[in-house]
Amino acid sequence: MTSDQTPAQRLPTLEDVAQVAGVSRATVSRVINNIRNVDPQLHKVVWDAVTATGYVPNRAARSLVTGRTGAIALVVSEAENRAADDPFLGRFFSDPFFGRVVGGVLSVLRPSGVHLALVLAGDEDACAKVVSDVRQGQVDGVVVLSLHPHDPLPQLLADAGVPAVLYGRPAAPMPISYVDVATYQGAKLAADHLVARGCQHVATISGSVDMPAGVDRLNGFREAMAKQGVAYVPSYDGGFTQEGAERAMERLLTEHPEVDGVFVASDVMAQGAMMVLRDHGKSVPDDVAVIGFDDSSAALSSRPPLTTVRQPVEDMAAEMARLLLTRIDSRANRTTSVIFDPDLVQRASA
Amino acid sequence: MTSDQTPAQRLPTLEDVAQVAGVSRATVSRVINNIRNVDPQLHKVVWDAVTATGYVPNRAARSLVTGRTGAIALVVSEAENRAADDPFLGRFFSDPFFGRVVGGVLSVLRPSGVHLALVLAGDEDACAKVVSDVRQGQVDGVVVLSLHPHDPLPQLLADAGVPAVLYGRPAAPMPISYVDVATYQGAKLAADHLVARGCQHVATISGSVDMPAGVDRLNGFREAMAKQGVAYVPSYDGGFTQEGAERAMERLLTEHPEVDGVFVASDVMAQGAMMVLRDHGKSVPDDVAVIGFDDSSAALSSRPPLTTVRQPVEDMAAEMARLLLTRIDSRANRTTSVIFDPDLVQRASA
DNA sequence: GCACAAAGGGAGAGCGCTCTCCGCTCCCGA
DNA sequence: TCGGGAGCGGAGAGCGCTCTCCCTTTGTGC
Numbered sequence A, B: 001m002t003s004d005q006t007p008a009q010r011l012p013t014l015e016d017v018a019q020v021a022g023v024s025r026a027t028v029s030r031v032i033n034n035i036r037n038v039d040p041q042l043h044k045v046v047w048d049a050v051t052a053t054g055y056v057p058n059r060a061a062r063s064l065v066t067g068r069t070g071a072i073a074l075v076v077s078e079a080e081n082r083a084a085d086d087p088f089l090g091r092f093f094s095d096p097f098f099g100r101v102v103g104g105v106l107s108v109l110r111p112s113g114v115h116l117a118l119v120l121a122g123d124e125d126a127c128a129k130v131v132s133d134v135r136q137g138q139v140d141g142v143v144v145l146s147l148h149p150h151d152p153l154p155q156l157l158a159d160a161g162v163p164a165v166l167y168g169r170p171a172a173p174m175p176i177s178y179v180d181v182a183t184y185q186g187a188k189l190a191a192d193h194l195v196a197r198g199c200q201h202v203a204t205i206s207g208s209v210d211m212p213a214g215v216d217r218l219n220g221f222r223e224a225m226a227k228q229g230v231a232y233v234p235s236y237d238g239g240f241t242q243e244g245a246e247r248a249m250e251r252l253l254t255e256h257p258e259v260d261g262v263f264v265a266s267d268v269m270a271q272g273a274m275m276v277l278r279d280h281g282k283s284v285p286d287d288v289a290v291i292g293f294d295d296s297s298a299a300l301s302s303r304p305p306l307t308t309v310r311q312p313v314e315d316m317a318a319e320m321a322r323l324l325l326t327r328i329d330s331r332a333n334r335t336t337s338v339i340f341d342p343d344l345v346q347r348a349s350a
Numbered sequence C: 001g002c003a004c005a006a007a008g009g010g011a012g013a014g015c016g017c018t019c020t021c022c023g024c025t026c027c028c029g030a
Numbered sequence D: 001t002c003g004g005g006a007g008c009g010g011a012g013a014g015c016g017c018t019c020t021c022c023c024t025t026t027g028t029g030c
Helices: A014-021 A025-033 A040-053 A059-066 A090-094 A096-112 A124-135 A153-160 A183-196 A212-227 A242-255 A267-279 A297-301 A313-330 B014-021 B025-033 B040-053 B059-066 B096-112 B124-135 B153-160 B183-197 B212-227 B242-255 B267-279 B297-301 B313-330
Strands: A071-077 A115-121 A141-146 A164-167 A177-181 A202-206 A235-237 A261-264 A289-294 A307-310 A337-340 A343-345 B071-077 B115-121 B141-146 B164-167 B177-181 B202-206 B235-237 B261-264 B289-294 B307-310 B337-340 B343-345
Touching (some): A025 A040, A059 B059, A071 A313, A096 A115, A096 A313, A096 B096, A115 A124, A141 A153, A183 A212, A183 A261, A202 A242, A313 A337, B014 B025, B096 B115, B096 B313, B124 B141, B141 B153, B183 B261, B235 B242, B242 B261, B242 B267, B267 B289, B313 B337
Parallel strands (some): A071 A115, A071 A141, A177 A337, A202 A261, A261 A289, A289 A307, B164 B177, B177 B337, B202 B261
Antiparallel strands (some): A115 B115, A307 A343
């Protein structure tokens, strides 16, 4: 065989690099990991040897001795739903939101060389497995997208004292880190905008009221309207689904046909609401102004494009990753929360 | 210390289990891995010890000696785009398609205990890194979503002889495994349906013609229409984006106002096309019948709901994972392709 | 009764890396 | 000139696991 044919046989190890550089394994290791001072000359010699051999550290070996894996998991927890015939992961994975989170997390992870493993926790057992996984050192920590208010995972993680960061405030108070958006502030942006537009009969379509996001968006909006002197705002539960919002909008039109402004607690729901408005011959924004929440891709693809409260998903996800890495690095068990400011993105619907 | 106080200190190892079971490490390992015959009685004793100690194999240690990581990567390759100010991963991650693939892949991986790592290959360097990653044993193989026709990654993978499976036929022929949908057949379903509906003036909005999916959907549709005796089908390039499709539809209406049936090469594009049709006062499906392609979530959320050629994304993704696992297991370097049959999902738009 | 085979279990050598020790060298102050 | 300390490199012990030997036990046929 020519020299080109066998290099794939055995990958270069620290030992090989050491031999080429004429130093010991330990020194090469020190150079690679930038630990302690190594004579600058030797330093260069070693790096040259690394380049020459094409050496890349073996993750498994390193992990074995350090007890760190260099990987974190993105856990999508949807415990407690799942009809038996539900296609594996249901609607969530086909929600653009998921991808945006992944993108944000990866943007932080990539430079630091940490791997991102994707994990689905579909039921309580799976949640327990997630906890044991991280305790057993399969991953160093977890970033969690928890989809249901009664999801047991956050509590399990908090109890286990495992490095974890949630997207969104947990439904019940518990010692666990999270990132969130200032929902009240966002709802206020929407309220102020509708009032400034001159809307006289404002209503809202809320998300599920058993979820923090649902409650906060509703209460925040009501509070802001109250500040504007509007004592009562009719609200209808859209359950965070397009169909739910369509039904809610139908009811709203029936019971309050005079409505001229609606704050809808998510863009997807707003899309449904606008379809119903159109079906009823109402024009948006002239007859009824509509404001969504999230600034998801649905906001742009809807007709008319949606004025919405922007939730900086990518930034928030990136912050989750940063918080987690810090927590893992420090080994200290401190919980932190970071709250992001929302913006009002003004498009055509209001 | 009591026996209860330190268990978290050190995780149980094979050695511990062996001690509890009163056998050697080797035997426990044999039981765990189901390798060779172990006396059924001992077998049980060992399992009891595993349960009692709460033992979970250490991935790193195992990986170190076997040379397998028990992880595969899902690579999203978007080499050669990326404006400098492009938010990390651009639009793709917010496309529901991504999540559906993840779901399909995970459904296969989970039972087999293989981890899924997410990797982004944004440029040629990143592609090279992917190849070296798998050669260096960071992961055992890769599943690839390649977004651009001139993406170098598939060729790199093929050259390196690395275990890999693509979603969709590569733009240029090369020895690499892939799964795909029978596009011609799908286009034929659409053509036959439009003709059966009685459409007299059929046109099509195609995807990018430099992508296999774009070309095949266009040619397949033309061929099928030809079989139906329609020699010429006007076509407009929508570039697989909603905006592109909107422009294409505008042109189509200008140049062929008599059109009464359109095959649009993706649901997202179809959504845009329908909006333009509505803006022009055309009703769907009465004035113009519209058929999409993919059966993505856009098909359901559009008004009216879209009749579309269903691409079984989850199934295809699952098959990718299966092919990859088989390939990794066998260590044989055989390439395979699996082609899925599309269905016509009939909704309201045609 | 013996030779032989087959089968099950144990011992031990690493896999590639980090990290603690230890020892050498060199510089500085007394 | 010499002691002491700081700085830097090397030796070597594992991390937890698999897997190859090898030994023991048991079964089988003549």
